[in-house]
Amino acid sequence: MSATSEEVWQLLRELVQSQQETDRRMQETDRRMQETDRRMQETDRRMQETDRQLRELGKQIGGLGAKFGSFTEGLALPSMERILQQQFGMEYISPRVRKRRNGEEIEIDVLAYTNSDRHAVYVVEVKSHPREEAIAQMQRLLQRFPQFFPEHQDKQLYGILAAVSLPEELRQRLLAEGVYVAKIDDEVFKLDVPEGFEARSWN
Structure with missing residues (x-):
C-alpha cells in the first residue's frame, strides 16, 4: 500500500x-x-x-637554608673560639676556610691549630x-685534610662536630669514632663528651 502525500510530508517533517x-x-x-x-x-x-611558584619557593627555601647555615656557623664561632683557645690551647683560629x-x-x-708543644690541628x-650522613661527611673531611694541608701533616689531627640539636644515638656513634661533640647549651656551644673520652688522631 503506497503512502499518502500527507504521510510523506509527515515523514519529511x-x-x-x-x-x-x-x-x-x-x-x-x-x-x-x-x-x-x-x-x-x-x-x-x-x-x-604552580610550577613557577614551586621553583621560586625552592629557590627561597634553598636561600633560607644557606642563610640558616651561615647563622648557625656565626652562632657557633664565638663559643668554638673559646673552647679551642681555653680548652685545647689553639693559637690560630680561622672560620670558613x-x-x-x-x-x-x-x-x-x-680550622684551628698551634705550633707550640701541643702541636695539633682541629677541624x-x-x-x-x-643526620646519619654527618658521620661519613666528618670522616671524609678528616681523611681528605692531609692532602689539602700537607703543612700540617706532622700535627695531631682532631675533629669536632658542633650541633644545635643532636640525637643521642648519633652523638654516641661520633664519640665511638673518636670525634669530639659540641652542643648548644644556654645559647652557647659546649663540649659534650664523657669523662675519660679519648679523641682519635686522624693523621
Whole structure:
C-alpha cells in the first residue's frame, strides 16, 4: 500500500526535525568540547603557574637554608673560639676556610691549630640538625685534610662536630669514632663528651 502525500510530508517533517535535533546536539557537543578545551588550557596555565611558584619557593627555601647555615656557623664561632683557645690551647683560629688543590676543593667551617708543644690541628664542622650522613661527611673531611694541608701533616689531627640539636644515638656513634661533640647549651656551644673520652688522631 503506497503512502499518502500527507504521510510523506509527515515523514519529511520528522526527518527534518531529526536532522535539526542532530545538528543541535552536534553544536552542543562542539560547544562542550570547546569549553573543555578552554578549561584544559586554563588548567595547563595554572599548572605552569604552580610550577613557577614551586621553583621560586625552592629557590627561597634553598636561600633560607644557606642563610640558616651561615647563622648557625656565626652562632657557633664565638663559643668554638673559646673552647679551642681555653680548652685545647689553639693559637690560630680561622672560620670558613676553603682551599683548592689539584682541581678539588675542601671547605672547613672552623680550622684551628698551634705550633707550640701541643702541636695539633682541629677541624670543626658546624651543623644545625645533623643526620646519619654527618658521620661519613666528618670522616671524609678528616681523611681528605692531609692532602689539602700537607703543612700540617706532622700535627695531631682532631675533629669536632658542633650541633644545635643532636640525637643521642648519633652523638654516641661520633664519640665511638673518636670525634669530639659540641652542643648548644644556654645559647652557647659546649663540649659534650664523657669523662675519660679519648679523641682519635686522624693523621
